[in-house]
Amino acid sequence: MAKVKNHNDEMSFLDHLEDLRWHLIRATLAVIIAATIAFFLKSFIFDHILFGPSHPDFWTYDILCRISTSVGIDGGFCDTVMNFGIQSRTMGGQFSAHIWVAITAGFIIAFPYVLYELWKFTAPALKENERKNARGFIIISSFLFFIGVLFGYYVITPLSINFLGKYQVSDQVLNQFDLSSYISLVRASVIASGLIFELPIIIYFLTKVGVLTPQFLRTYRKYALIIVLIISAVITPPDIVSQIIVAIPVLILYEVSIFISKLVYKKEEEKLSN
Known part of the structure; x- marks a missing residue:
């Protein structure tokens, strides 16, 4: 690992923990800074991004409609009516949702820097040729993560919302989803896809x-x-x-x-x- 000035000329276990602590602190600060910026972009993130897949004119539905029609299968994507509502039923529901959405957005935005801090911690343990071969780690990992996030947002999320939003066990039961439930579906789809990629x-x-x-x-x-x-x-x-x-x-x-x-x-x- 990295060199330090002590009688063994090597970092002790506690030194490694201290080094790891500062890497985690810097990574956390990056997420907090990005989350703070996202917090003040509330209208854009909620109205245009988060609730985008709940709008019938979301462009993914048009593409899915064409795909299902071309293969001769009616997947329900051509029905542009979204017969459900989103509501908040707790006093702090909307504020709590605002906070957690900002944190999630902060993590996604700061993901490359989080990887960079992870790389800085592990790089000293690698040999010189291993460090050269793995220099593209941050770029490739970030690229795959963002591709996965986009796939989760533009594919998995609309598929789930289109099906669950229209599903009814009876005409007497109306779909009125809680805000936290809707956000959880979008967050899980996006983050899980990013990690799978x-x-x-x-x-x-x-x-x-x-x-x-x-x-x-x-x-x-x-x-x-x-x-x-x-x-x-x-x-x-x-x-x-x-x-x-x-x-x-x-x-x-x-x-x-x-x-x-x-x-x-x-x-x-x-x-x-x-």
């Missing part, structure tokens, strides 16, 4: 430390396919179009992960043979 990075490090091999990933590809389909069925409405739309990007990520694992595994074998 980090799969290639996770596979990279697991292969590097010897936990996974490309052969293992190929052997269990069919089981991964089943797991992906199950996840797609859980997080999307129960229609085939929605499940395929969600499953395809995840399967592509899995195949990319196999390719990455193959490259890393080959390099590790070359090191051992030299």
